[in-house]
Amino acid sequence: QKVLNAMEEPSDNRQKKVVAVVGGGLVGALNACFFAKRGLDVEVFESREDIRQAKVVKGRSINLALSHRGRQALKHVGMEEKIVSQGIPMHARMIHSLNGKQSPIPYGKKSQYILSVDRANLNKQLLTEAETYPNAKLNFDHKLQDWSAEKGLMTFVRSDGTKEHIQADLIVGCDGAFSAIRKQFLRRSRFNYSQTYIPHGYMELTMPPINGEFAMKPNYLHIWPRNTFMMIALPNLDKTFTCTLFMPFDEFEKITTGDQVIEFFQKCFPDSIPLIGADALREDYFRLPAQAMVSVKCSPYHIGDKCVLMGDAAHAVVPFYGQGMNAGFEDCIVFDEIMEQFNEDLAAVLAEYSRVRVPDDHAIADLAMYNYVEMRAHVNSKWFLFRKHVDNILHFVMPKTIIPLYTMVTFTRTRYHKAVERWQWQDKVINRGLLFSAAGAALGGVFLLIKNPPDVNKLSIPAEKMWSRLAALRSP
Template sequence: HLKTMEESPGGPSQKKVVAVVGGGLVGALNACFFAKRGFDVELFETREDIRQAKIVRGRSINLALSHRGRQALKHVGMEEKIVSQGIPMHARMIHSLNGKQSPIPYGKKGQYILSVDRANLNKELLTAAETYPNTKLNFDRKLQDWSAETGLMTFVRSDGSEEQVEADLIVGCDGAFSAIRKQFLRRSRFNYSQTYIPHGYMELTMPPINGEFAMKPNYLHIWPRNTFMMIALPNLDKTFTCTLFMPFEEFEKITTGDEVIEFFQKYFPDAIPLIGVDALKRDYFRLPAQAMVSVKCSPYHIGSKCVLMGDAAHAVVPFYGQGMNAGFEDCIVFDEIMEQFNEDFTQYELQTMRAHVNSKWFLFRKHIDNLLHFLMPKTIIPLYTMVTFTRTRYHEAVARWHWQDRVINRGLLFSATGALLGGSFLLIKNPPDINKLLVPAEKMWSRLVALRTS
């Protein structure tokens, strides 16, 4: 149990030390949360300070910030600043093969998600953490080993020198390939799995046209093509970051610039003039397609010494836009639990979700769900609305979605059955006059014959 020691008659208290391992999005935000509570916070990051780096290495997929993430940012006074640096996306914009564009709103009027730049968000959170006098940021520190019993950690710098630090609580925010989690794997009754999906991703840039966005900016643009797809998110510099998701075997089939253009002409013809032929030929081969992994593990903590958060605990593929938002919610859930139990902590769990938009049934059901939500806003809530615009727990959202799905599907089945039976009853009760039907048909046939002979 982690507890803040109060001033006592025997002398001044000693502040507890929290070591946050990982200076990415979740680690930097966590540093703010713990520092705000008065703990001495030490943040350790393997890379150099990205605020001073000439080249920022790592993933650069644009992020979709939604309600869960915004609530966590709000808690440390960062919401307004980050929102002001994002671009609202009110709907998906579906691009068909023939170039037609069809919007699918995310939720009610006024609801939107925000396109935010990963690197800029990370820099802002590090700067915010650094404003707390009880926080120290340590870069170029690679975790070599740590003890769950003593909280002693050993870090190595790029020059080979070592540094040892002891902490009361270690918070592992070091990503899907967490070094902190390796100690968990050595223990019994720890469940862990990682799964690579057969798809990879590749990023391309769509530049501005005459200083303006090449497409409508307030949308998440999607080119769904069954086994693969491309998406595009707007940036403040008027560019779009396009991400192509495709099975690795498809990526590997394309080996020349001409084959890239041929591929885009077949599947994304409207994107070619917007990205540019030369840019496509060049950027497609700039970096190989990157892999995507999902991670599940349980429990998320070792006693009172260490807890995993973010991708270290539950890495997810990006198709539902919940990776960052779920990681940010970890921070606020942990803080809420500490508040509720006098700064005591326990485990909490999240689940992964994914949706597909390239389906007529999906579109039909979305219209039905939205209509029912409008008529019964407290009874029927679409899954995406629960996940993106509320802080309903993930497992509760999934359970409620399954219940709603059964109820709505049965209602549709009963409605269709009722319509069929009603139509059949009317036909039996009032059978049509065949002779009356034949007369117009004979007249039509006569006219066709006359036209043909003439």
């Protein structure tokens, strides 16, 4: 039996807290760095084997888009520069129309960009960084079987059947959308939980390099919007693109043969066929079935002073705003800030964390749903593009008053729910301004016509000329 014993902290005689992080994914590994840097004893428990030694890394592989919130969290533990150097900047969306025309839509100012990063590599880097702390330990092949919110006791089972009993002052659930930690929350009164599968699935395809170079311009997030579905492509360091097809499951199920795959792509994404390769399309489409996407909301995120949920365990979101990882990383830095604010009083910290974080995570979950509609349909709308230009111009003229929603979400740490509130206010003000401007222009035109009426005689066409023109039009 293994028991984590609390140690005396010599500097101020407070008891040194022991933290158990359940889940060694992105948020769990980063959290280990945060807690270890704070001087707490931290152990990470991961059900899988060490992905740094595994031949095949299981799990999701949708490319990640690292932006400001995630970078700030990485910066706090000294990892930002290292991760950024291994990412590829994407300065804009590149919209692919049916006829093959490509049109960029910038994300923000010229200096602003998001980074395409590899999920598995990032996870490995964070695990390695966590191991550099002498007060952090990684435990793989440890599957959580049971735990007690009152005592902080946990039971883990290894693949050989052996069990380990662990005790900690704080249990941090970072074990994903189907969290084993969260199951205990579901048994408790006044815990709110919802899980929603969207009717769309995703499938990944690979676009290889052409003559050793990227097949398309690399510094863009490429999008093929087709109203009810879409395909996107993100660049990788090996000069490939990871293409992800998002589509209703009903549509995926209609395609059952290689020829049908090619026929579908010729109809919907014709410019991608020579880039991916017809033979590769026929094979890759059937390599794995379309995968489901789930959105999870719950509250509160804590139980007493013993347990807290973070990352997908607290708020799994669909991937369409590129904020899933960034929101999870921001969980870590927000929790650390509250730990500092309340001097590590866990009862106060956990309650405040739930109060602060729940409305923000619910807001980004809703925004992610909305952005799917924007990416697959709105980007084809002339009104959407016009409003984008108007928003950007107003932001340039009044940078502190009008801030585009995407800018607030992606390039600042404005709280998610505050960004939504501000966006709704701005949208109302701008739309009213455009309406009044249009009405003013129309009234101005009417006024000018009244003040300066046209000479009807000059405008009119003599009857004989009119009849002669009509006769000319009728003649063969």
